[in-house]
Amino acid sequence: MKPATRSLQSRAVCQSKIQKPVLSEGRTDPKSKILLGAHMSIGGGVHMAIQRACSVGCTTMQIFVKNNMQWLARPLTRREIGAFLNHSQRHELLSIFAHANYLINLAATNPQFHANSLRSLSEELIRADQLKLPFLVLHPGAHLGAGEEAGLEKIIESIDHVFSRIPKIKTRIALETTAGQGSCLGSKFEHLAYIISRVREPERLCVCLDTAHIFAAGYDIGSESAVRKTFREFDRVILRDRLVAIHVNDSKTACGSRVDRHEHIGRGKIGLEAFRIIMRDHRFRKIPKVLETPKGKDLREDVENLKTLRGLIGS
Numbered sequence: 642m643k644p645a646t647r648s649l650q651s652r653a654v655c656q657s658k659i660q661k662p663v664l665s666e667g668r669t670d671p672k673s674k675i676l677l678g679a680h681m682s683i684g685g686g687v688h689m690a691i692q693r694a695c696s697v698g699c700t701t702m703q704i705f706v707k708n709n710m711q712w713l714a715r716p717l718t719r720r721e722i723g724a725f726l727n728h729s730q731r732h733e734l735l736s737i738f739a740h741a742n743y744l745i746n747l748a749a750t751n752p753q754f755h756a757n758s759l760r761s762l763s764e765e766l767i768r769a770d771q772l773k774l775p776f777l778v779l780h781p782g783a784h785l786g787a788g789e790e791a792g793l794e795k796i797i798e799s800i801d802h803v804f805s806r807i808p809k810i811k812t813r814i815a816l817e818t819t820a821g822q823g824s825c826l827g828s829k830f831e832h833l834a835y836i837i838s839r840v841r842e843p844e845r846l847c848v849c850l851d852t853a854h855i856f857a858a859g860y861d862i863g864s865e866s867a868v869r870k871t872f873r874e875f876d877r878v879i880l881r882d883r884l885v886a887i888h889v890n891d892s893k894t895a896c897g898s899r900v901d902r903h904e905h906i907g908r909g910k911i912g913l914e915a916f917r918i919i920m921r922d923h924r925f926r927k928i929p930k931v932l933e934t935p936k937g938k939d940l941r942e943d944v945e946n947l948k949t950l951r952g953l954i955g956s
């Protein structure tokens with residue numbers, strides 16, 4: 642598969658809309674500017690996620706914009722939108738973004754399933770836009786036996802269709818790198834580059850990198866030299882400007898296993914080196930880094946993982 646052409650990519654540079662970190666009075670610790678957080682539940686309403694994230698010291702978070710296992714939901718009310726946008730702690734989160742529900746498959750071969758996917762994605766982009774979220778993370782899709790090329794073509798067609806129906810929506814789609822489990826596309830950087838190079842409105846697409854997914858997909862990030870090589874590959878194929886978020890997850894499974902199982906930081910097969918580089922390299926400074934690791938309601942595991950990651954920053 643040919644990688645995206647340079648002209649298409651440069652035409653479509655997608656700048657991150659992350660606001661500059663604003664420190665509240667007296668907070669001078671440079672570590673506080675690090676964009677680090679976790680995926681947060683919206684149980685009790687979307688505004689509740691803000692409270693949860695702030696309670697464990699996040700400066701960024703990812704949320705679902707509705708129940709992640711349902712196709713459709715009733716529209717957000719003005720009151721719900723207001724409670725989120727005007728939340729007293731919202732300014733503590735320097736970047737908030739969304740993740741699409743897991744049912745959506747833009748390469749679905751069943752017509753009804755495909756139609757539901759398009760409708761659901763449009764609806765979620767509208768909801769994310771109402772909440773003023775800059776992007777919605779999406780797994781590109783699974784070809785279900787149709788083959789890689791047919792799957793990618795269907796995804797491109799689907800993205801064009803969705804965007805053409807909602808021309809005024811500012812929330813972009815952040816295509817996520819995947820582990821390549823089953824027939825899931827997105828396990829090669831070239832898959833994402835190809836989609837970006839072929840859609841009609843590439844400026845409405847960006848990329849989210851998941852450390853556990855790329856590792857399971859076969860990109861080695863187990864040592865400093867391997868991490869640097871993998872990121873050079875990312876820059877060559879996709880371009881760094883496209884990267885708007887990193888999911889910081891360790892992996893229960895080995896490199897190349899193509900099995901997607903997230904593990905707590907430092908307790909999986911990736912080791913700490915990749916996370917040390919992601920936390921320390923200035924090029925990742927403005928990129929929000931979000932955990933998607935297993936946790937209970939008290940968020941104790943988030944506290945632990947955030948502490949481990951902050952500890953890697955050094956002095």
Ligand SMILES: [Zn+2]
Nearest residue numbers: 740778780817
């Ligand atoms: Zn994901």
Ligand SMILES: [Zn+2]
Nearest residue numbers: 817851888933
């Ligand atoms: Zn992820």
